[in-house]
Amino acid sequence: MYVIIVYDIKVERVNKVKGFLRKHLYWIQNSVFEGEVTKSELEEIKTGLLDIINKKDDSVIIYRFRTDDAFTRKVLGVEKAPINGIL
């Protein structure tokens, strides 16, 4: 399956979240990651994030799709990570 993860994390934990997500997904924009994952990888990601974040202060949204055919992506302005070239 394919996931888009967006987060709003307090500054003291944001690098830890970024470092963790980089192991599993592609960095797309300041606080956005994307990528293809298996079901068990997704569980690993959720568990890992819950270990890092403070549930009262931080917020992570995981959008899940069957495949990346489910959407189109259009960038206005700076294309920070050239994912179209990677995938």
Add this chain to the structure above:
Amino acid sequence: MYVIIVYDIKVERVNKVKGFLRKHLYWIQNSVFEGEVTKSELEEIKTGLLDIINKKDDSVIIYRFRTDDAFTRKVLGVEKAPINGIL
């Protein structure tokens, strides 16, 4: 169609972007909006954003779907905007 818009905008323009997107979509998280739009509304949103942002500094990603059935949304931590209650 349904859109998710995520942005990374310099602080001096971020409130203008937020105010503009609020007119068309639901605020979901710090820099994430979502909502159902028509094709012409989406064009209006793109044009409006391009008027506000600095294309060399700012970045906006528009994910477009046929409907919101295309994905599931899971929130870890703070659920900032109770969109499930709204829609």
